[in-house]
Amino acid sequence: EVQLVESGGGLVQPGGSLKLSCAASGFALSDSAIHWVRQASGKGLEWVGRVKNKANNYATAYAASLRGRFTVSRDDSKNRAYLQLNNLKTEDTAVYFCTRLQSNSFSFDIWGQGTMVTVSS
Amino acid sequence: DIQMTQSPSSLSASVGDRVTITCQANQDIKKYLNWYQQKPGKAPKLLIYAASNLETGVPSRFSGSGSGTDFTFTISSLKPEDIATYYCQQYDDLPLTFGGGTKVEI
Numbered sequence: 001e002v003q004l005v006e007s008g009g010g011l012v013q014p015g016g017s018l019k020l021s022c023a024a025s026g027f028a029l030s031d032s033a034i035h036w037v038r039q040a041s042g043k044g045l046e047w048v049g050r051v052k053n054k055a056n057n058y059a060t061a062y063a064a065s066l067r068g069r070f071t072v073s074r075d076d077s078k079n080r081a082y083l084q085l086n087n088l089k090t091e092d093t094a095v096y097f098c099t100r101l102q103s104n105s106f107s108f109d110i111w112g113q114g115t116m117v118t119v120s121s
Numbered sequence: 122d123i124q125m126t127q128s129p130s131s132l133s134a135s136v137g138d139r140v141t142i143t144c145q146a147n148q149d150i151k152k153y154l155n156w157y158q159q160k161p162g163k164a165p166k167l168l169i170y171a172a173s174n175l176e177t178g179v180p181s182r183f184s185g186s187g188s189g190t191d192f193t194f195t196i197s198s199l200k201p202e203d204i205a206t207y208y209c210q211q212y213d214d215l216p217l218t219f220g221g222g223t224k225v226e227i
Contacts, residue, residue, distance in 0.1 A: 035217070037165075044208065044219055044220075044221050044222045045157075045159075045165065045208055045210075045219040045222075046219070047216050047217040047218065047219070061215050061216075062216075063216050064122075064216065097164055097165075099164075099165075102170075105155075105170040105171060105174070106153065106155075106170070106171070106212045107155045107167050107170035107171075107176070107212075108155070108157070108165070108167060108210075109167050109176070111164035111165055111166070112164060113163075113164055114164055
């Protein structure tokens with residue numbers, strides 16, 4: 001079965017850090033760009049950032065408001081992508097999804113189930 | 122950033138009704154627009170890509186149209202399982218942006 005599975009979420013204090021993981025199965029992560037999208041409770045979808053594949057030099061991009069605090073990366077040998085969250089703020093509380101960008105259609109065709117990040121003292 | 126304005130933000134319809142959602146971009150995005158369905162507690166699901174192309178396995182009652190700045194998503198005959206929130210998303214430029222969502226209720 002083709003799927004993405006996130007892990008690593010949890011409760012963290014303001015100013016703390018977390019590293020989210022996105023594991024792919026049923027397909028080779030190395031072929032695809034991986035994006036992260038988050039959703040605060042009861043709110044809409046917000047694009048966080050992405051990491052392209054090796055052919056595109058693992059190029060990264062971020063939402064401007066998050067740049068400098070969040071870092072996306074990948075380890076194709078482990079079929080995983082990562083989202084490092086630093087200096088977390090209460091407004092970062094959300095479900096974080098990883099998703100595959102389908103290169104032919106430029107659409108997000110595979111999504112993980114999401115992992116919850118709660119930033120609270 | 123490209124702003125995506127979806128309307129309405131919510132709607133109530135009956136089983137069998139035709140449902141239409143609009144999405145407007147604040148600049149020309151050609152046909153670089155996707156539509157997703159999200160049910161409570163679940164990840165979004167791709168329905169339509171490149172404005173009007175039906176994703177494999179998605180029922181044909183779902184359709185999309187438009188180009189430039191104005192786009193439409195239609196459910197031709199609403200079914201109970203279509204209760205969800207629907208989002209448009211542009212990929213013309215970074216940052217990728219989503220519409221605010223349309224919650225469809227019966």
